[in-house]
Amino acid sequence: xxxxxxxxxxxxxxxxxxxxxxxxxxxxxxxxxxxxxxxxxxxxxxxxxxxxxxxxxxxxxxxxxxxxxxxxxxxxxxxxxxxxxxxxxxxxxxxxxxxxxxxxxxxxxxxxxxxxxxxxxxxxxxxxxxxxxxxxxxxxxxxxxxxxxxxxxxxxxxxxxxxxxxxxxxxxxxxxxxxxxxxxxxxxxxxxxxxxxxxxxxxxxxxxxxxxxxxxxxxxxxxxxxxxxxxxxxxxxxxxxxxxxxxxxxxxxxxxxxxxxxxxxxxxxxxxxxxxxxxxxxxxxxxxxxxxxxxxxxxxxxxxxxxxxxxxxxxxxxxxxxxxxxxxxxxxxxxxxxxxxxxxxxxxxxxxxxxxxxxxxxxxxxxxxxxxxxxxxxxxxxxxxx
Numbered sequence: 001x002x003x004x005x006x007x008x009x010x011x012x013x014x015x016x017x018x019x020x021x022x023x024x025x026x027x028x029x030x031x032x033x034x035x036x037x038x039x040x041x042x043x044x045x046x047x048x049x050x051x052x053x054x055x056x057x058x059x060x061x062x063x064x065x066x067x068x069x070x071x072x073x074x075x076x077x078x079x080x081x082x083x084x085x086x087x088x089x090x091x092x093x094x095x096x097x098x099x100x101x102x103x104x105x106x107x108x109x110x111x112x113x114x115x116x117x118x119x120x121x122x123x124x125x126x127x128x129x130x131x132x133x134x135x136x137x138x139x140x141x142x143x144x145x146x147x148x149x150x151x152x153x154x155x156x157x158x159x160x161x162x163x164x165x166x167x168x169x170x171x172x173x174x175x176x177x178x179x180x181x182x183x184x185x186x187x188x189x190x191x192x193x194x195x196x197x198x199x200x201x202x203x204x205x206x207x208x209x210x211x212x213x214x215x216x217x218x219x220x221x222x223x224x225x226x227x228x229x230x231x232x233x234x235x236x237x238x239x240x241x242x243x244x245x246x247x248x249x250x251x252x253x254x255x256x257x258x259x260x261x262x263x264x265x266x267x268x269x270x271x272x273x274x275x276x277x278x279x280x281x282x283x284x285x286x287x288x289x290x291x292x293x294x295x296x297x298x299x300x301x302x303x304x305x306x307x308x309x310x311x312x313x314x315x316x317x318x319x320x321x322x323x324x325x326x327x328x329x330x331x332x333x334x335x336x337x338x339x340x341x342x343x344x345x346x347x348x349x350x351x352x353x354x355x356x357x358x359x360x361x362x363x364x365x366x367x368x369x370x371x372x373x374x375x376x377x378x379x380x381x382x383x384x385x386x
Contacts, residue, residue, distance in 0.1 A: 008186040014144040015179040021152030029160030034098040052108040056115040057354040062206035065347020066199045073120035080117035081183040088176040092169040119346035126334045127188035132280035134334040139275015146268040194340040210348035223332035228353040232360035244375035266316040270323015282331040290325035298383035302376045
């Protein structure tokens with residue numbers, strides 16, 4: 001299996017995540033300056049936008065998992081990319097007429113579409129690369145995801161500083177069409193669809209049933225909760241970086257953004273490195289050293305007063321270790337021999353992930369509220385979680 005056969009899947013993943021984050025952050029950076037309804041503040045608009053990409057995963061992950069089991073995964077993915085085009089066309093209308101609520105609604109629609117094709121998208125990794133390509137495929141796939149988040153955010157911030165509505169709208173539609181075009185070229189050998197699969201659309205029942213099913217396969221539940229906890233840790237790290245960097249180093253927004261970019265790059269390089277180290281095998285041996293490294297480094301940041309260069313290097317190292325930790329967890333799921341049910345398990349993974357992300361957000365809010373935004377205590381708490 002030559003690496004160029006991965007190109008369409010990797011590029012599709014990058015374009016989809018870039019578009020989600022570009023749209024979301026354009027609203028955060030640009031739409032907040034529009035005339036808002038009297039009941040809507042800028043902070044509430046930002047909260048609504050951020051929640052719009054998360055909420056669909058809490059309610060629609062069971063349906064997304066079933067779609068990846070009973071239908072062709074390529075077809076589900078291709079249809080999702082096709083539906084993104086009219087949604088982003090509507091976003092263009094919202095930006096042209098300065099309709100903030102319509103723009104937020106477009107983010108919600110993008111979140112729904114992304115949620116519904118997510119298990120199909122992840123399941124295609126094994127279909128393209130086979131058992132020997134899972135670790136490499138997962139590593140580069142995740143790297144492209146984090147690069148999409150990073151570049152989508154950065155490009156949106158630049159677009160806000162040099163705002164040209166026609167350029168932004170052309171970006172939305174151009175990238176949506178490019179994503180559809182690239183996705184059509186994906187080639188994968190799928191197992192037959194399981195039309196007889198009987199699942200549930202009830203999220204709670206879905207978690208219970210999926211946990212029981214995953215329990216039949218060695219390490220799968222551990223991998224699901226490990227991969228989900230990675231996002232809890234990453235979410236708390238991202239939020240705390242803003243407070244810690246500005247309070248401890250008295251930086252401006254650009255410098256704070258640079259630190260956050262270093263974290264995103266660290267994760268991307270960590271996932272890529274894990275994929276290359278693993279080669280054709282699942283390197284479970286990376287998991288404990290990586291999480292131990294994160295535990296120690298978080299503790300050091302919480303206890304020591306570091307110079308800015310050392311601080312940035314430490315955050316990069318934490319993120320790099322996180323990338324090394326994540327890929328074996330995902331590879332365990334891919335190579336567990338789940339057959340078509342791997343779609344359900346990736347839906348299960350998505351649901352657990354976003355439950356833990358919300359739990360991490362609540363924990364971060366509680367700790368900062370009770371400690372007067374003491375970022376050192378937050379870092380210590382993350383170390384304990386690790």
